[in-house]
Amino acid sequence: MTTGEIAVKLYFEQELPFVIYSKPNATKMIAVLQKNSNIYKPSQAASGFVFAPFKGEASILISEKHAEVFVETIDFLQNPKPFTPNASFSEMDKSSFEAMVTAAVTAIHSNALEKVVLSRKELVKTKEIQPYELFKRLKSTYPDAFCYVWYHPKVGCWAGATPERFLKKSKQTIETVSLAGTQLFHENTVVNWSDKEIEEQQIVTSYIQSGLQNYCSEVHISETYTQKAGNLLHLKSDIKGELLSDADFIKVIQKLHPTPAVCGVPKDKALEFIDKSEGYDRTFYTGYLGEWLKDFENEVPNSSDLFVNLRCMKMEKNEAELFMGCGITKDSSPENEFWETVNKSQTMKRILAD
Numbered sequence: 395m396t397t398g399e400i401a402v403k404l405y406f407e408q409e410l411p412f413v414i415y416s417k418p419n420a421t422k423m424i425a426v427l428q429k430n431s432n433i434y435k436p437s438q439a440a441s442g443f444v445f446a447p448f449k450g451e452a453s454i455l456i457s458e459k460h461a462e463v464f465v466e467t468i469d470f471l472q473n474p475k476p477f478t479p480n481a482s483f484s485e486m487d488k489s490s491f492e493a494m495v496t497a498a499v500t501a502i503h504s505n506a507l508e509k510v511v512l513s514r515k516e517l518v519k520t521k522e523i524q525p526y527e528l529f530k531r532l533k534s535t536y537p538d539a540f541c542y543v544w545y546h547p548k549v550g551c552w553a554g555a556t557p558e559r560f561l562k563k564s565k566q567t568i569e570t571v572s573l574a575g576t577q578l579f580h581e582n583t584v585v586n587w588s589d590k591e592i593e594e595q596q597i598v599t600s601y602i603q604s605g606l607q608n609y610c611s612e613v614h615i616s617e618t619y620t621q622k623a624g625n626l627l628h629l630k631s632d633i634k635g636e637l638l639s640d641a642d643f644i645k646v647i648q649k650l651h652p653t654p655a656v657c658g659v660p661k662d663k664a665l666e667f668i669d670k671s672e673g674y675d676r677t678f679y680t681g682y683l684g685e686w687l688k689d690f691e692n693e694v695p696n697s698s699d700l701f702v703n704l705r706c707m708k709m710e711k712n713e714a715e716l717f718m719g720c721g722i723t724k725d726s727s728p729e730n731e732f733w734e735t736v737n738k739s740q741t742m743k744r745i746l747a748d
């Protein structure tokens with residue numbers, strides 16, 4: 395066991411907050427372990443690791459000031475175990491999800507909305523998995539994702555492997571992505587994207603571009619390309635901008651979050667539709683998480699690196715709550731959208747499999 399692994403075990407036993415994470419393709423794991431169980435808030439003055447919900451103000455900071463930090467080289471990567479996709483779901487889940495999508499498509503056709511991202515959750519029975527073991531499974535299976543296990547005794551334990559960077563800030567440069575559109579990955583098959591998926595991703599790109607307009611002196615958007623994320627493929631563009639010297643990073647976050655990759659356009663109408671239709675509170679699913687005002691690996695202050703909380707689950711002792719959603723546009727097929735959520739659920743089911 396490494397010193398970091400021992401520390402994570404001790405903090406978990408003592409019910410103290412911590413996060414273990416690793417950035418996409420990184421060779422380091424970072425653990426930030428808070429020495430008390432207070433709930434701290436992120437601010438311009440407090441650095442650490444932030445865990446922010448989909449909506450509302452309930453962001454939680456694992457505060458660097460009250461924490462010990464371990465940065466260790468990852469030496470446990472192994473080939474992921476073979477996995478047979480587990481496409482179990484209840485017929486009720488299927489029909490109610492499809493009815494929700496049908497209502498969204500109708501609302502889009504009547505011009506009430508342009509796009510809305512709808513989600514569902516699924517409970518999966520599991521054996522108890524220790525946090526560090528869970529993190530090892532995540533990083534071994536999805537080395538190119540942002541992998542994390544986060545715990546706070548007053549909130550619970552979350553884990554995930556997200557393919558989506560929300561916002562990175564280093565000096566005055568910010569980086570983000572437009573990620574949307576999903577299909578299953580098939581070995582040796584040429585990838586084609588339909589107009590529906592191209593439009594779905596373009597909506598995200600345009601929203602980010604106009605959102606950054608008042609905060610950046612210049613914004614560069616790459617060509618759209620295909621990104622692999624586990625068993626899935628997404629459409630993606632990289633976006634980079636230079637923040638104006640008086641631009642407030644917190645305001646940029648408030649302007650962009652939640653993007654149409656997880657919410658919709660117009661934002662207020664999409665939020666309303668999600669609230670009245672999904673029938674559950676997303677809490678931290680489709681929120682964001684990551685380094686707040688500190689690059690822990692390189693010990694650089696004032697650098698932030700945030701990711702969207704996707705392909706994630708809330709862990710209880712013997713069960714996990716999995717969350718998955720998909721972007722609905724005028725051309726969405728309710729049944730295809732449901733299968734997309736089933737495909738997305740495999741990302742965490744693979745981690746929970748024995």
Ligand SMILES: C=C(O[C@H]1C=CC=C(C(=O)O)[C@@H]1O)C(=O)O
Pocket residue numbers: 511513558573574575576628654655656704705717718719720721722738
């Ligand atoms: C909302 C999710 O994915 C988003 C990110 C990528 C592709 C998406 C899509 O194709 O719908 C979603 O916008 C999720 O995985 O739960």
